[in-house]
Amino acid sequence: MSPAQGSRRSPAPARATARRDGRAVLDEADIARALTRIAHEILERNKGSRDVVLLGIPSRGVELARRIGQRIAAVEEGFDSVGALDVTMYRDDLRLRPARALGQTTIPEQGVDGKVVVLVDDVLYSGRTIRAALTALDDIGRPRAVQLAVLVDRGHRELPIRADFVGKNLPTAADERVTVLLREYDGDEAVLIAKDEGGRR
Numbered sequence: 568m569s570p571a572q573g574s575r576r577s578p579a580p581a582r583a584t585a586r587r588d589g590r591a592v593l594d595e596a597d598i599a600r601a602l603t604r605i606a607h608e609i610l611e612r613n614k615g616s617r618d619v620v621l622l623g624i625p626s627r628g629v630e631l632a633r634r635i636g637q638r639i640a641a642v643e644e645g646f647d648s649v650g651a652l653d654v655t656m657y658r659d660d661l662r663l664r665p666a667r668a669l670g671q672t673t674i675p676e677q678g679v680d681g682k683v684v685v686l687v688d689d690v691l692y693s694g695r696t697i698r699a700a701l702t703a704l705d706d707i708g709r710p711r712a713v714q715l716a717v718l719v720d721r722g723h724r725e726l727p728i729r730a731d732f733v734g735k736n737l738p739t740a741a742d743e744r745v746t747v748l749l750r751e752y753d754g755d756e757a758v759l760i761a762k763d764e765g766g767r768r
C-alpha cells in the first residue's frame with residue numbers, strides 16, 4: 568500500500584444545517600436521479616464495473632462517489648472500488664489563495680494501474696481542480712483511462728477539460744456561484760445558484 572493509500576473513511580460529520588442562499592435548481596430527488604443515471608452511464612460506457620475505480624474529489628465529490636458506487640453495486644454486486652483523491656497540493660492557485668486544509672486520499676486496495684479511473688466532483692467550472700486531480704493521479708499510478716463525472720457542469724472552462732458524465736448542465740453567469748449541499752456535510756440536500764458576492768476569481 569502506498570503512502571497515499573488507506574482504509575475508506577466515512578463522510579465528515581454533518582455541520583449545522585447550511586443556510587439556503589440562492590435559488591434551488593436541483594432538489595434531493597433530482598440529485599438522486601442524476602446520480603442513478605450517471606451510475607448507469609458509467610456501467611454502459613465501460614461495459615460493466617470490472618476495471619472501474621471511482622475517486623471522489625474532496626470535499627463533496629467524495630460523498631458523490633460513494634453514492635454512485637452504491638448505485639453501481641446495486642447493479643453489479645460486490646463493487647466497492649471507491650476512494651478519494653485530494654488535490655490541494657497540486658492546485659495552481661496555492662500562492663494566490665488562503666491556505667487550505669488537506670483533504671483525504673484513499674485509494675482502493677487494487678490501485679489504479681491499468682484501471683479506468685472515474686474522477687467525481689460536485690461542480691465543474693474552470694477545470695483547474697480537475698487539472699490538479701490529473702497531476703495528483705500521476706503520483707499514484709497509471710490508469711488505462713481517466714473519465715470525469717460531475718453533478719453540475721456550469722461552463723466557463725479555462726482549460727481543455729470536459730466531463731464524460733454530467734448530472735446537470737447549468738448555464739451560469741461568471742458572477743454567479745453554484746453551491747451543492749449534501750446531507751452528510753450540510754444537513755440539507757440541494758443545488759443552489761446565487762450571485763457570488765465574494766467574487767471568487
Ligand SMILES: O=P(O)(O)OC[C@H]1O[C@H](OP(=O)(O)OP(=O)(O)O)[C@H](O)[C@@H]1O
Nearest residue numbers: 625626688689690691692693694695696
Ligand atoms: O472547475 P473549478 O474552477 O476548479 O471549480 C470546481 C471546484 O470548485 C469547488 O471546490 P472549491 O475549490 O470551491 O472547494 P470545496 O470543494 O471545498 O467546495 C468544487 O467542489 C470543485 O471542486
Ligand SMILES: O=c1cc[nH]c(=O)[nH]1
Nearest residue numbers: 690692743744745746
Ligand atoms: O460556482 C462554483 C464555482 C466553482 N466551484 C463551485 O463549487 N461553484
